[in-house]
Amino acid sequence: QVQLVQSGAEVKKPGASVKVSCKASGYTFTTYYIHWVRRAPGQGLEWMGVINPSGGDTSYAQRFQGRVTMTRDTSTSTVYMELSSLRCEDTAVYYCAKVGRSSSWYSAFDIWGQGTMVTVSP
Amino acid sequence: EIVLTQSPGTLSLSPGERATLSCRASQSLSSSYFGWYQQTPGQAPRLLIYGASSRATGIPDRFSGSGSGTDFTLTISRLEPEDFAVYFCHQYGSSPLTFGGGTKVEIK
Numbered sequence: 001q002v003q004l005v006q007s008g009a010e011v012k013k014p015g016a017s018v019k020v021s022c023k024a025s026g027y028t029f030t031t032y033y034i035h036w037v038r039r040a041p042g043q044g045l046e047w048m049g050v051i052n053p054s055g056g057d058t059s060y061a062q063r064f065q066g067r068v069t070m071t072r073d074t075s076t077s078t079v080y081m082e083l084s085s086l087r088c089e090d091t092a093v094y095y096c097a098k099v100g101r102s103s104s105w106y107s108a109f110d111i112w113g114q115g116t117m118v119t120v121s122p
Numbered sequence: 123e124i125v126l127t128q129s130p131g132t133l134s135l136s137p138g139e140r141a142t143l144s145c146r147a148s149q150s151l152s153s154s155y156f157g158w159y160q161q162t163p164g165q166a167p168r169l170l171i172y173g174a175s176s177r178a179t180g181i182p183d184r185f186s187g188s189g190s191g192t193d194f195t196l197t198i199s200r201l202e203p204e205d206f207a208v209y210f211c212h213q214y215g216s217s218p219l220t221f222g223g224g225t226k227v228e229i230k
Contacts, residue, residue: 044223045212047218061218108172108214113166
């Protein structure tokens with residue numbers, strides 16, 4: 001079945017970086033864009049950016065520009081999200097999500113990863 | 123940036139009752155790029171509605187979406203125990219993509 005499986009929980013110090021992986025299976029990896037979304041404790045969902053698994057091109061939310069990098073490895077059908085210069089406010093569950101319509105990132109998110117808890121604490 | 127405002131923040135209802143959730147956009151958007159998600163504690167969000175009114179695969183027909191322009195509605199015709207959750211609206215037609223703040227549907 002179609003699924004996205006994310007890497008495990010992380011605990012980081014302020015100023016450090018974290019890299020979360022998202023492994024896709026059950027579909028043609030290069031056909032569907034993958035987005036990253038986070039949810040901080042007690043907050044709503046926040047869009048971080050998107051990657052095209054085919055060409056590797058990306059688009060990031062302005063508030064994360066300069067701190068976030070999304071990459072992909074087509075040989076393992078895995079996308080990665082790296083967030084640098086971590087602050088306590090980055091404590092959140094990070095999700096990857098696949099779009100439902102091929103070849104467009106302007107599409108609803110039909111499959112989500114299980115989430116990765118990232119805790120930033122001194 | 124399109125701001126999505128959901129109301130109410132919390133909805134207290136009993137199983138079997140009807141739930142009506144609202145989402146208002148700060149500017150008009152195409153209904154083709156509007157959806158709703160459900161999230162229960164410890165789980166990832168689940169797509170319920172896309173294109174404002176189309177149910178996603180496997181979603182029961184007690185869930186329905188409607189609206190256009192700046193005002194959208196999610197209706198749950200008869201609440202089942204598993205429907206008590208947080209619901210988010212989402213616009214995915216304009217960057218940055220944005221979500222509403224959520225409506226919690228709780229058991230009364």
